Amino acid sequence: MEEKKEVLQVVNQKETLVKTLEGQAKVEYKYAEDADFVTVMDQAIERGVVKNLDGRFPEADAGKTLEKQKVTISVTNNPFYKNRQFIFETQFKKEKLKGEGEKFQLIEEKMTKEQKQNYREFIKTERIKNAASRFGSK
């Protein structure tokens, strides 16, 4: 079986692959002839990369002019990445579309010490709530 090639690499601020990341990568095209974006690819991120069989973004529809490309990364296991969507606004260049192994950089919001302390408190509260539902009222 042919090995899948990378379409996108999802990297952190240090440009390191975020292998622990879980989520979905969606690619949409906006054609000059159409009013809205259409989804051309929507697949899971596997250990920091988005792969398909030929390692390229899908071809544009024949006879249509590609105007914009939108890439949306939906991260499901980390609430602290803030830029999850890229839109290539300018007139589209075909070679950009076919780029292999492009890097999609996610910027992580730093969690303050206070937020982390609050998270500890949240864990405690949640476990108290879950105890009631798990073991019932005594």
Added chain:
Amino acid sequence: MALKEFRSKRTQFWQYMNLSVDRALRLLGLRSTDSLEAGLLDNATTITKQKNKTIEFAGTTYDVYSLRGFQPFATGVFDPGSGLYIGTEFFGSVVVEQGPMIIISDRSLTVSSDIASGFGFEHTPIANGASLIEQAGTNVTNFPLFMTLSQDNTGVPVEENVISVTTIASFDFEAEIYLDFDFIVEQGTEVTLELL
């Protein structure tokens, strides 16, 4: 005078030898000291990399680390909603720069006084309903409904792993908790312990 000088030289020689042997053993990873530090919310904890030890699995090489954490007086708080006593003890957050943190072995214990029943101090793994904890102030142990070691990274950046032990019991309790487990990370990944 000669005897006194001989004794002094002999003491110096032994001190030198002990230091040299200690240094050599530490360099070889055969002797180490784990210093546990506490934060305001986190109990005394430390992590140590196991020297000269790696694990290979499915084409990936992993470094092996150990975590130790001490809480000699864990208690619960009464929750009127459920009528249960619930306590969560935190042991810092293990920050792994790249890849997962996988706990591969656990030697953690809970220790409780069962003196009034004539069984001394009970030592049991942190194993849910099979652990023995003391009914507060009685020196008699009983089984909790729930007692488990948790690794949580859902509400923090994905690199961080908050370590905690939660105990749920139908009675007011006291227990000592001693964490001692091994975990693996991808080889060369930076690992730090953050204590709050």
